[in-house]
Amino acid sequence: MKQIGWLIAVLAVLIVADVAMRRVLSPYQLQVVVLCGINIILAVSLNLINGFTGQFSIGHAGFMALGAYGSAMFSLHIGARWVAKLQALGLPEPIAAALPLLMALLLGGMLAALAGYLVGLPSLRLRGDYLAIVTLGFGEIIRVLILNIDVIGGARGLPGIPGWANVFWVGVGVAAVLALSRNLAHSTHGRALFAIRDDEVAAEALGVDTTSYKVLAFVIGAFFAGVAGGLFAHFLSYLNPNSFTFIKSIEVIAMVVLGGMGSISGSVLAAILLTLLPELLRPVKEYRMVLYSLMLIVLMITRPQGLLGTREISLAWLRRRATPKAA
Amino acid sequence: MSEFLQQLVNGVTWGSVYALIALGYTMVYGILRLINFAHGDVYMLGAFFALFAARWLGAARDPNPALALAVLTLAMAGCGAVGFVIERFAYKPVRRSSRLAALITAIGVSLLLENGGILLFGADPKFFPQIVPPRNIALGGGVTISNQQILILVVSLGLMLGLRFIVLYTRVGKAMRAVSHNHTAAALMGISVDRIISFTFVLGSMLAAAAGVLVALQNPKIEPLMGIMPGLKAFVAAVLGGIGNIPGAVLGGLVMGIAEVMVVGYLSPTYRDAIAFVLLIVILLVRPAGILGKATAEKV
Numbered sequence: 001m002k003q004i005g006w007l008i009a010v011l012a013v014l015i016v017a018d019v020a021m022r023r024v025l026s027p028y029q030l031q032v033v034v035l036c037g038i039n040i041i042l043a044v045s046l047n048l049i050n051g052f053t054g055q056f057s058i059g060h061a062g063f064m065a066l067g068a069y070g071s072a073m074f075s076l077h078i079g080a081r082w083v084a085k086l087q088a089l090g091l092p093e094p095i096a097a098a099l100p101l102l103m104a105l106l107l108g109g110m111l112a113a114l115a116g117y118l119v120g121l122p123s124l125r126l127r128g129d130y131l132a133i134v135t136l137g138f139g140e141i142i143r144v145l146i147l148n149i150d151v152i153g154g155a156r157g158l159p160g161i162p163g164w165a166n167v168f169w170v171g172v173g174v175a176a177v178l179a180l181s182r183n184l185a186h187s188t189h190g191r192a193l194f195a196i197r198d199d200e201v202a203a204e205a206l207g208v209d210t211t212s213y214k215v216l217a218f219v220i221g222a223f224f225a226g227v228a229g230g231l232f233a234h235f236l237s238y239l240n241p242n243s244f245t246f247i248k249s250i251e252v253i254a255m256v257v258l259g260g261m262g263s264i265s266g267s268v269l270a271a272i273l274l275t276l277l278p279e280l281l282r283p284v285k286e287y288r289m290v291l292y293s294l295m296l297i298v299l300m301i302t303r304p305q306g307l308l309g310t311r312e313i314s315l316a317w318l319r320r321r322a323t324p325k326a327a
Numbered sequence: 328m329s330e331f332l333q334q335l336v337n338g339v340t341w342g343s344v345y346a347l348i349a350l351g352y353t354m355v356y357g358i359l360r361l362i363n364f365a366h367g368d369v370y371m372l373g374a375f376f377a378l379f380a381a382r383w384l385g386a387a388r389d390p391n392p393a394l395a396l397a398v399l400t401l402a403m404a405g406c407g408a409v410g411f412v413i414e415r416f417a418y419k420p421v422r423r424s425s426r427l428a429a430l431i432t433a434i435g436v437s438l439l440l441e442n443g444g445i446l447l448f449g450a451d452p453k454f455f456p457q458i459v460p461p462r463n464i465a466l467g468g469g470v471t472i473s474n475q476q477i478l479i480l481v482v483s484l485g486l487m488l489g490l491r492f493i494v495l496y497t498r499v500g501k502a503m504r505a506v507s508h509n510h511t512a513a514a515l516m517g518i519s520v521d522r523i524i525s526f527t528f529v530l531g532s533m534l535a536a537a538a539g540v541l542v543a544l545q546n547p548k549i550e551p552l553m554g555i556m557p558g559l560k561a562f563v564a565a566v567l568g569g570i571g572n573i574p575g576a577v578l579g580g581l582v583m584g585i586a587e588v589m590v591v592g593y594l595s596p597t598y599r600d601a602i603a604f605v606l607l608i609v610i611l612l613v614r615p616a617g618i619l620g621k622a623t624a625e626k627v
Binding site: 129133144145148250253257287289294297301304 | 356362417420421424425427428429430431432434435436437438439441442443445446555559562563566570595597598600601603604605607608611612615616617
């Protein structure tokens with residue numbers, strides 16, 4: 001019962017936020033908000049692999065690309081027809097598009113999750129940096145394949161994707177990945193992931209099936225990266241393989257590490273910070289990226305454990321801060 | 328057959344460039360367990376330093392071997408200095424933090440060099456002066472090799488032998504090997520670990536600079552982002568050969584160069600960037616620690 005209450009509350013807040021933001025914000029500001037949301041989904045989902053489980057993945061852009069192209073193809077060829085039929089019945093577009101968009105996102109997510117399963121399997125044999133470099137290679141292979149498949153536009157990109165995603169849908173994605181991460185962290189399965197991160201050999205000795213948990217982390221992380229990709233595709237209406245280079249993977253890693261490995265709220269905070277920072281630096285034009293990289297270096301030197309370390313900002317934590325202990 | 332031999336010559340040339348860059352990755356990894364993401368950008372700086380040195384010396388107007396050598400030396404010295412500064416001011420402060428913090432710092436340095444390069448040199452490609460005028464030499468059987476390719480092969484072979492000599496037969500090389508085994512034990516034996524790490528960065532950066540100059544000779548269009556892909560692939564080459572292993576880096580570089588040229592020649596140029604990673608995944612699945620890497624048993 002409590003969960004359903006939460007669900008309704010979150011959906012209501014998101015609908016209000018969506019309507020309000022569309023009234024108040026300029027299209028540019030709206031885009032920044034949506035990109036923040038997409039980056040939060042990416043960072044929190046990568047945090048499941050890198051932060052919770054201690055596996056080092058630098059192929060997140062590959063999963064995102066799979067989700068983006070998979071969901072876009074579904075919407076272009078099947079979803080768009082459904083929406084047209086529903087609209088003919090008199091439904092307004094946002095409502096008619098809800099189900100097809102949801103299906104496209106799930107489909108994109110599942111495609112990415114399948115790839116996550118395939119990439120997670122080598123973690124059976126490979127550790128640390130070797131696994132990292134395989135994930136990187138996977139991401140690059142996906143990009144080159146997309147470049148070479150003509151049906152999905154190749155190097156020209158894929159235009160004309162229905163622009164169904166908005167603040168509401170991105171909010172749903174963010175809420176889903178946050179709820180799942182939080183619940184996972186407090187479950188048996190989450191503890192198993194933490195155990196693998198802290199000491200793989202000890203975890204195995206205590207009966208944790210390390211391989212299947214590592215693969216599980218990859219599958220869940222990849223699924224949400226795929227969802228983020230789907231939202232990205234349906235918001236921008238245009239996809240280009242160049243959006244999914246390993247630079248994109250690295251941006252997401254920077255968010256996770258900067259936020260503090262394993263900290264969900266840290267990932268959220270760093271995702272917002274690293275999305276806004278380049279935008280806020282726009283007035284200084286050519287110095288923008290130089291300042292961005294300098295800030296990244298200085299932040300890592302001064303706070304190598306990340307902004308939040310492994311701590312979480314939660315309601316309980318805020319309450320404790322608000323009522324200082326009596327001396 | 329002659330086409331195959333021709334591709335092989337091109338592949339070995341291209342592979343020796345990868346090998347030079349890969350050596351820097353593998354040495355730094357061997358000593359610090361750090362993936363020095365900025366290494367590909369040092370390679371880019373090498374090409375730019377050579378461009379400025381060539382302009383300053385007027386090497387394009389009067390191409391002669393002495394000036395070309397001077398250009399190469401200046402570029403290597405410049406990048407050696409850059410390598411020293413990067414290690415001292417960016418990597419040293421995070422050396423005691425987690426490896427991931429160090430990795431993100433390295434990524435930050437890489438972005439800084441790329442965007443700093445765009446700011447200082449401009450984003451548009453620059454033409455690298457022909458300090459060694461190209462000439463083709465027939466090897467017989469329909470195979471030709473350019474004098475620039477010969478230069479690439481000779482210089483990189485020379486540098487690799489030089490590196491091998493330093494690492495195996497000098498005191499500082501012995502110290503490098505000691506530090507890569509164990510920092511604490513090396514320090515207890517009176518080795519200045521900081522100085523050895525600096526030396527390793529300088530050495531690796533100089534090799535990357537040489538690679539940058541050699542590539543600029545053959546493909547005379549240089550731009551600030553030219554280091555990203557070769558850097559990434561050279562790193563893959565280092566992993567392929569077994570990271571931390573110096574002969575492995577050379578072998579990995581050669582395998583990678585030959586595979587890439589063969590794919591371009593016999594399949595399709597668009598798959599060029601993918602072959603490196605396909606090869607990597609296949610080899611790592613068979614030999615998880617690279618071709619020459621030793622699989623280490625985990626001690627509990």
